Amino acid sequence: MSEINSLPHFSLFIDGEFTKGVKGHKILSTNPASGKSWASFSGASEEDVNQSIVAARRALNDKSWTDINATGRGKLMMILADLIEDHAQVLGEIETNDSGKLIAETVTQTSYVADYYRYYAGLADKIEGSTLPIDKPDMHVFTTREPIGVVAAIVPWNAQMFLTATKLAPALAAGCTIIIKASEIAPCALLEFAKLVKKAGFPNGVVSVITGDAENCAIPLTSHPDIDRIAFTGGSETARHVIRNSAENFAVTTLELGGKSPILVFEDADLEGAANGLIAGNFGASGQSCVAGSRGIVHRSIMERLMEKIEEKSQSILVGDPLKEETHVGPLCTEAQISLIENTLASAKSQGANIRFGGSRPNNFHDGYYFQPTLVECLDHSAVTLQVEMFGPIMSIVPFDTEDQAIAMANDSPYGLGSGVFTNNVARAHRVSKKIKAGICWINSYRAISPIAPFGGYNQSGYAREAGLDAIHDYTRTKTTWINMSEKPMANPFVMR
Structure with missing residues (x-):
């Protein structure tokens, strides 16, 4: 007392x-x-x-x-x-x-x-x-x-x-x-x-x-x-x-x-912008966002190069005290979120997913609810990390081969809040964004808001x-x-x- x-x-x-x-x-x-x-x-x-x-x-x-x-x-x-x-x-x-x-x-x-x-x-x-x-x-x-x-x-x-x-x-x-x-x-x-x-x-x-x-x-x-x-x-x-x-x-x-928002990256996309978009959509706000772009759907021909770029950029991400201006990723709000993440990652690995980096709590934090930014390479869209809203800094990436396949993956979710499309083809941007079943679609950007722009979703979002x-x-x-x-x-x- x-x-x-x-x-x-x-x-x-x-x-x-x-x-x-x-x-x-x-x-x-x-x-x-x-x-x-x-x-x-x-x-x-x-x-x-x-x-x-x-x-x-x-x-x-x-x-x-x-x-x-x-x-x-x-x-x-x-x-x-x-x-x-x-x-x-x-x-x-x-x-x-x-x-x-x-x-x-x-x-x-x-x-x-x-x-x-x-x-x-x-x-x-x-x-x-x-x-x-x-x-x-x-x-x-x-x-x-x-x-x-x-x-x-x-x-x-x-x-x-x-x-x-x-x-x-x-x-x-x-x-x-x-x-x-x-x-x-x-x-x-x-x-x-x-x-x-x-x-x-x-x-x-x-x-x-x-x-x-x-x-x-x-x-x-x-x-x-x-x-x-x-x-x-x-x-x-x-x-x-x-x-x-x-x-x-x-x-x-x-x-x-909530949501489980897709970010589609096509073969003609600017990799720098796409990497930043995926990082913003997954590691921004420590992944604790209803519009987190936690389903990275990437053209197979560029997937490895994009993951390497994300991994390179993520090496400079500073996990630490949220009261310090230099910190990029702070703690999660509750211990329960970490338990959900750990259990979900374990299930994903049993499905054959590959943890490219992260995947655990940081060694240098004995107190608080911290988790490392994590990249999960998924074999296909059935991976559990592509299904569960974890509310943490977990990015999952899965390959696609055709535009129709990418759209089908994007819409294969009970949610429909946010979405992103990275491409330099303006016609494709219009075509794909129209077919994605989500209330918001960012083109070559992610996680932008304004009082002027409506915010909301479809389906279970x-x-x-x-x-x-x-x-x-x-x-x-x-x-x-x-x-x-x-x-x-x-x-x-x-x-x-």
């Missing part, structure tokens, strides 16, 4: 106030770089969840929020964006300590996330309805868009500031209220972020930030009758539970799930589209208004007009 009381503590944010929760439940957070506790945070109870929803429902209809017009909401969001940018270093350091992500990425990504709020701030007063050319005489008919209501946003640990922005920004722009449920694995950055929400001046109850386990937090939140919309990012199995819970409230639900112009409409409902312009009273009530 003395240890938990001596560590930095992060509280829940409910109805404009920071609280340790009704039951005062404290949870330790582990620093993946050391494997030791570095902070504590409050875990929400069902009572806390209910309080946040009651506050959100009240705020949705309260004049303190409804009297702020769309332009005013945009101005509040601009203030929040500036605060995020100003506090990117602090938020980044907390996220790095909490999740093990590189400080170079957490600070940069948090700073860039501010632009998502600016983008949707600009859209806030551009949510338009329309006048309909109705086929009824003497009728004036128009549509308006209204806030969908109270939103539950379920956010994972691996890119929490980014994946919060893609939900919170359009929700606020549309005039909704929102409860953000941060992952209990590493929630501290979002609990700290709540301080900026309060400082920006949003009315109490408009935004709450909570965290906790499934039984006490996630299930009561996603099944509550006052939740109008659920925006979920996470794993497929958890998503199934969310969908079942939403049957209790019929909340509009969108899912942004979910069906949400976050970011981009259309995402704001997902946080609205369309109302159709009919006005009888005739001087005559309404006619026969038993005949539909």
